[in-house]
Amino acid sequence: MPLLEIRDLCLDLHGTRVVDGLSLTLEPGQSLCLVGESGCGKSVTALSLARLLDSPPASYPRGEIHLAGQNVLQLDSRALRQLRGAVVSYVFQEPGASLNPILRVGSQIREALQIHRPEAANDDEVLRLLRLVGIPAPEMRARDYPHQLSGGMQQRLALALALATRPQLLVADEPTTALDVTIQAQIIDLLRRLQRELGMAILLITHNLGLVADVADHVAVMYAGEIVETGPPDSLLHDPSHPYTRALLASVPDLHTPVTRLLNIPGAVPTPGQWPPGCRFAPRCPISRPSCTQVHPQLLPDPHASPPGRLTRCPWTSPSTAVPG
Amino acid sequence: MPLLEVEQLKVHYPLRRGLLGRVVGTVKAVDGVDLTVNAAETVGLVGESGCGKSTLGRAILRLTPPTSGRVRFEQEDLLALSGRDLRARRRRIQMIFQDPFGSLDPRLTAGDSIGEALEIHRLTPHRTARSTRIAALLESVGLTAAHAQRYPQELSGGQRQRIGIARALAVEPRLMVCDEPVSALDVSVQAQVVNLLQDLQRSHGIAYLFISHDLAVVRHLCQRVAVMYLGRIVETGPTAEICTAPRHPYTQALLAAVPSLDPSRRLRRLLLPGEMPSPIHPPTGCPFHPRCPVAEARCRTETPLLRTSTDASHRVACHLVPSP
Numbered sequence: 181m182p183l184l185e186i187r188d189l190c191l192d193l194h195g196t197r198v199v200d201g202l203s204l205t206l207e208p209g210q211s212l213c214l215v216g217e218s219g220c221g222k223s224v225t226a227l228s229l230a231r232l233l234d235s236p237p238a239s240y241p242r243g244e245i246h247l248a249g250q251n252v253l254q255l256d257s258r259a260l261r262q263l264r265g266a267v268v269s270y271v272f273q274e275p276g277a278s279l280n281p282i283l284r285v286g287s288q289i290r291e292a293l294q295i296h297r298p299e300a301a302n303d304d305e306v307l308r309l310l311r312l313v314g315i316p317a318p319e320m321r322a323r324d325y326p327h328q329l330s331g332g333m334q335q336r337l338a339l340a341l342a343l344a345t346r347p348q349l350l351v352a353d354e355p356t357t358a359l360d361v362t363i364q365a366q367i368i369d370l371l372r373r374l375q376r377e378l379g380m381a382i383l384l385i386t387h388n389l390g391l392v393a394d395v396a397d398h399v400a401v402m403y404a405g406e407i408v409e410t411g412p413p414d415s416l417l418h419d420p421s422h423p424y425t426r427a428l429l430a431s432v433p434d435l436h437t438p439v440t441r442l443l444n445i446p447g448a449v450p451t452p453g454q455w456p457p458g459c460r461f462a463p464r465c466p467i468s469r470p471s472c473t474q475v476h477p478q479l480l481p482d483p484h485a486s487p488p489g490r491l492t493r494c495p496w497t498s499p500s501t502a503v504p505g
Numbered sequence: 506m507p508l509l510e511v512e513q514l515k516v517h518y519p520l521r522r523g524l525l526g527r528v529v530g531t532v533k534a535v536d537g538v539d540l541t542v543n544a545a546e547t548v549g550l551v552g553e554s555g556c557g558k559s560t561l562g563r564a565i566l567r568l569t570p571p572t573s574g575r576v577r578f579e580q581e582d583l584l585a586l587s588g589r590d591l592r593a594r595r596r597r598i599q600m601i602f603q604d605p606f607g608s609l610d611p612r613l614t615a616g617d618s619i620g621e622a623l624e625i626h627r628l629t630p631h632r633t634a635r636s637t638r639i640a641a642l643l644e645s646v647g648l649t650a651a652h653a654q655r656y657p658q659e660l661s662g663g664q665r666q667r668i669g670i671a672r673a674l675a676v677e678p679r680l681m682v683c684d685e686p687v688s689a690l691d692v693s694v695q696a697q698v699v700n701l702l703q704d705l706q707r708s709h710g711i712a713y714l715f716i717s718h719d720l721a722v723v724r725h726l727c728q729r730v731a732v733m734y735l736g737r738i739v740e741t742g743p744t745a746e747i748c749t750a751p752r753h754p755y756t757q758a759l760l761a762a763v764p765s766l767d768p769s770r771r772l773r774r775l776l777l778p779g780e781m782p783s784p785i786h787p788p789t790g791c792p793f794h795p796r797c798p799v800a801e802a803r804c805r806t807e808t809p810l811l812r813t814s815t816d817a818s819h820r821v822a823c824h825l826v827p828s829p
Contacts, residue, residue, distance in 0.1 A: 217691040330780055331554070360553035360718060362777040365762035369776055387692060390764025417766050431696035433725035435748060435763045441703070442696035442725065448661060449691070 286322030549727035616653030742819030
């Protein structure tokens with residue numbers, strides 16, 4: 181049984197559709213990357229898993245979220261409090277925002293333990309968690325305030341807090357975007373180690389395609405509120421089938437394979453409420469056909485992909501249709 | 506002759522403590538940097554937060570006062586100028602920032618922001634000539650004349666960055682100091698702005714000092730690159746050479762930390778332990794030695810100088826890199 185199953189989820193904010201018919205599954209202990217640009221709906225999808233969006237303005241006109249056997253959209257506030265922490269924890273881009281500035285590092289972790297695992301609310305467990313996330317000299321650091329830590333150490337602390345409750349699913353929303361590359365590499369390495377050692381599932385939200393390759397067992401690319409392509413990372417990144425994924429890959433420089441010019445995707449990502457009819461990428465797509473602007477395509481198995489297990493929303497894709505530069 | 510020549514530039518800040526603001530030490534944000542940028546060339550300045558790269562960029566324009574050293578631009582010493590001479594010289598060097606929202610006045614339309622730059626430098630005094638010029642500038646950065654009426658908050662991040670670039674272009678600079686200009690943008694928008702910068706270099710012959718932490722973007726844009734660590738340049742040379750055959754252990758670690766789409770590269774990830782020390786308490790000897798995987802005894806005591814390695818254009822500050 182999957183740990184997380186989202187079926188046909190629709191999310192409106194202030195009456196405007198921002199996530200539209202999204203379905204995905206995540207098995208226990210696996211990692212899934214949601215990739216896309218600002219406004220594609222990836223972060224609000226992640227926040228919906230523990231119903232962290234206030235309603236109103238958020239409303240869910242359609243769809244279901246099943247997390248660890250619970251129907252999330254039907255839970256009352258008491259059951260939701262149980263779900264948060266015990267089943268799913270979050271880390272965000274700005275670790276400072278999830279830390280209490282006037283509580284010492286050790287007290288913050290102890291507080292989280294007291295709420296979720298009162299039997300373990302002791303110094304030994306606090307130090308064990310600090311060690312688990314690689315904070316050096318934990319006895320000393322436990323007496324520090326968050327502002328005394330660097331950005332990388334703050335993110336480790338946020339991770340320790342998220343792990344204090346022993347979640348089955350860790351949602352990491354752009355956890356390394358604010359960090360330097362060498363620190364980013366340390367945090368990504370730590371996430372992979374934690375996934376392996378604790379058997380915890382990870383949902384990673386990112387715009388960085390390089391990180392996807394490093395972390396994910398499975399990738400879903402989002403555009404304008406929906407998934408346009410999913411699959412295992414190596415095959416998807418190496419041979420993308422949706423024109424948006426291809427364009428995205430061609431617009432990022434890669435350190436090891438220099439190109440003379442980056443791909444300019446014409447136009448801009450459409451804002452929610454202004455999604456074009458038919459295929460939402462069609463107005464910017466180099467291979468669009470007249471029918472693309474009329475029929476909204478479904479997410480279907482890609483007949484050309486090998487190995488199988490790839491879904492794409494583009495009916496015209498084939499391994500040989502290259503995106504003209 | 507290089508367009509810009511920076512020699513032994515230092516920016517030191519006094520470190521004050523207590524009620525009376527007693528000076529208890531100095532922070533050496535930039536500590537003896539040599540750097541040149543030629544006309545119509547792009548030089549990358551890379552390094553992690555706090556390495557001094559932004560301070561160096563600002564000190565070149567004297568937005569932050571340098572402590573000592575020389576900054577020669579078009580063969581004139583910028584640090585010796587003041588008042589009107591400095592303003593006239595500085596027009597030829599413009600700066601663009603990471604967050605154009607912070608550098609655009611929210612009460613001015615895009616057109617007014619660009620017009621202000623023209624007015625300050627008395628470039629197009631007549632109203633009609635000015636609006637024609639503003640429209641032309643907007644078109645040269647991929648916008649339309651209609652964008653002149655918009656306020657910054659009505660524009661997307663990419664459009665705001667284009668306005669920032671148009672305003673810098675307005676005064677016909679020869680050098681643009683770009684401080685993380687694409688870091689806050691989405692990847693597809695980032696590609697558009699990177700392409701725009703390349704096009705402008707080709708059409709206007711502008712040189713860039715491109716400050717960034719993103720090595721992939723630097724490799725894509727820059728002919729030469731300088732790698733900074735704790736206020737010093739530790740390695741500099743042609744970008745392709747630095748990216749494929751780095752000599753300094755820090756550069757090697759920095760490059761290895763960049764995530765790659767190439768699966769064969771992933772297994773070779775080298776994890777650099779620890780973090781960059783605070784410039785308040787820099788390590789003795791080589792500033793990188795506490796994190797360096799190959800440091801020796803003398804690395805802890807002697808500070809290595811930047812010297813030539815394989816050829817004259819590639820210089821490294823590491824005791825363990827043999828002299829040619």
